Amino acid sequence: MTTTGTVRDEDRERRGRGRPQGHGPGFEDRRREIVDLATALFAEQGYSGTSVSDLMRVTGLGKGALYHYIESKENLLVEISSQVMTPLIARMREIVALEESPLVRLRMISEAILDGIAQRPEHVWVYEHDYRYLSGENRTRFLQQRHDFEGLVFQLGNEAIARGLFRGSDVRLLMFQFFSLHKQTAQWFHRDGPWAPSELSREYCRTLFNGFAADAASLDALENRIETLRRPTAS
């Protein structure tokens, strides 16, 4: 309930802010098309490396018509991140609210993230690289969203530690690993690659949960060998 409400608020907020009112029926579809074309370009050349002229070229629109749809270049970046983040955060709130083991919920979040990437790998790649070019309020809102997002995962990490499912390491250290694995996926993921999001998720969680487990081998022999090699070769 609360969750759903929040989502709606964000939606209304977004609509209220940038998007002009009073458009014909095909407007939203056309806009979406344009955002997707822009995303592909941004992914290839970077946001800063892509000019509005480039966008004219790929959309086939004149300057005026293009601005009619996009309002501003930065707005495209907002839209791109929004298209991935909004549904993802909504989904995450649902998952966190479930009465399941933290591991189950983390596994579900993992899959939700990877689903998001699989559906729009370029979108994710773009805002991961170029959110820096957001300015003012847009930047703040994005960072807040990201912070909320991470907070939800940290919360589950803490629960897992509390229940003895993860070793009592620093939760940040564990969760950074969780994030790292998932975020980087956008860098090499191809829609027509060999792995489905659910498979990747199983794989990642297998790595992480086994690696994080309280009873995971601490690899002492390995570390001793490293220690030996580290010492300056005497004689």
Added chain:
Amino acid sequence: MTTTGTVRDEDRERRGRGRPQGHGPGFEDRRREIVDLATALFAEQGYSGTSVSDLMRVTGLGKGALYHYIESKENLLVEISSQVMTPLIARMREIVALEESPLVRLRMISEAILDGIAQRPEHVWVYEHDYRYLSGENRTRFLQQRHDFEGLVFQLGNEAIARGLFRGSDVRLLMFQFFSLHKQTAQWFHRDGPWAPSELSREYCRTLFNGFAADAASLDALENRIETLRRPTAS
């Protein structure tokens, strides 16, 4: 007479070679300083978001003097990546050549990477985000380096699988996880943070090697629960 003759000979000699570049002592140090200042700015605002004027401001140099040192803005990017990649790849080749278990060598590579990041986290962050703005030969060279880099790790991954140390999954899948963990570190690492590279390396390798182990738990119960939850809630 003799003098004049000598001078002319020297002249001719110098002319023939074309003279290296025409840089005095102290040039390299100053250049290094400038590169570091630029790196900090790039990390903060992005390569494209940083103008040469910004660089003038932080270095306190005039336009001409700045270009005296940098040759071009793009060249800074080349220098930044080179400062990290060149010693890292050299170190990696040494490590790969060692007669140690693949796990030991991967662990050493892990630490080498994290050492590199710890010494110059901003440099790594910058080229990871902005190598796209390299053009032509610079881009090619960078991608080649990266490819070589990854090849060395893949090689060790394959050895580990062959020896039954990692489960016989797709080696790419395993090594992407290895890379993901390490690369993302540059995003949040601070020199004065709580973790030393060696600690991080132990931590990462513990996660990965336990997670990759042939006998790692496959977490069937977890996956079954996920499967159940995936089904549309009928009733």
Added chain:
Amino acid sequence: MTTTGTVRDEDRERRGRGRPQGHGPGFEDRRREIVDLATALFAEQGYSGTSVSDLMRVTGLGKGALYHYIESKENLLVEISSQVMTPLIARMREIVALEESPLVRLRMISEAILDGIAQRPEHVWVYEHDYRYLSGENRTRFLQQRHDFEGLVFQLGNEAIARGLFRGSDVRLLMFQFFSLHKQTAQWFHRDGPWAPSELSREYCRTLFNGFAADAASLDALENRIETLRRPTAS
């Protein structure tokens, strides 16, 4: 319904072609105006001595608007030479193809060249002086055009020699004289000067054809006197 469909089809069509350039009516005229203003400046100050700011000043356009029309400064040079060379070469091919004596055809070519100069003396002056600043393909194309141009004249020169109309000197030497006379005209010709192109042409051809004639006086007395004077004045 139908409407929407139609719009989409048109869109797709337009997108597919990529749209010519995006220029409205009047564009070409305005562009021509600008090229002419630029030509006047180039003639006065030289191509390199004229900055884009100078062009802004004389056209009264802002930087962006100016580039909207010219694409690049070098492109102006291309346009300038093209406006003279293209119609001239076309006309020359017509003339060469006529079944007339080589002298008649050379006389016609002479007049065609001088007509071109008379119509646009500054254009000719400009590219004669500054074609060096053309780069890459533009330069190549220009030199090729010039080579073709000269080839046509050489051909007629050879015919004239073959028919005994010109003395059997080296054809290059004769034709260099032909070119020299015509090319230099752009340097001093003024539209409101005393000579019409047809008059100049008659004058030049009278000089050249009489001078080139097989039976032209070889001025032996003159040459003997010169030879005498050349000897060191002994005594």
Added chain:
Amino acid sequence: MTTTGTVRDEDRERRGRGRPQGHGPGFEDRRREIVDLATALFAEQGYSGTSVSDLMRVTGLGKGALYHYIESKENLLVEISSQVMTPLIARMREIVALEESPLVRLRMISEAILDGIAQRPEHVWVYEHDYRYLSGENRTRFLQQRHDFEGLVFQLGNEAIARGLFRGSDVRLLMFQFFSLHKQTAQWFHRDGPWAPSELSREYCRTLFNGFAADAASLDALENRIETLRRPTAS
């Protein structure tokens, strides 16, 4: 007497103006070397297209040393034109003062010009193309020199007409032809080409003097044919 005096004045003027005093013995030679290297570059890439850095490269000198010799880039242009013009004008004054037929003297001047070109074709080419980049006093002085130069030739042209050696056409028209032929020579002349200056001079003067002769054929048949062809093809 008068002639010699004038030349000396010009020399003193030049020395007084730009060249610094108190240089070592090899200074003038070295300077000459540098001017020659610069000339070759200017001829190839144009004065404006050649930067002081380019000059550093070809001379093998550092910035300071280079400026020690050249004082300024524009000064090179002054020097280049001076090296050709000064001796040429001196020689011309000698020739004009001779008690010979105007044809003999024009023939001698022709050879003097062509000798100048043959000795330094690139120097001539350079100032012919780039004297525009001279500024202020330098420009004025150059144009004055050129005007004097042309005046001497016009004077002889008038004498020739007065004596009935040339037809009573406009002397400017005749002399423009004289200049055109000679000036353009710098454009295609190569030191190792097939023609010596004296041969070229004989050739040019043969063309011009036969062509200018009071009894030269007026080529009426040719002109009639042209007139016929000019008429629109009726029927």
Added chain:
DNA sequence: TATGAATGAGTCTTCATTCAT
């Protein structure tokens, strides 16, 4: 909805020259 002309601040870079050493 859509056009494309116009804006003008801003981009990176090169220039000729000066100057302390």
Added chain:
DNA sequence: AATGAATGAAGACTCATTCAT
């Protein structure tokens, strides 16, 4: 006689955006 660091104005060109139509 020579170095190379520094200057800062000027270079050509691109940018995101606005606006009259």
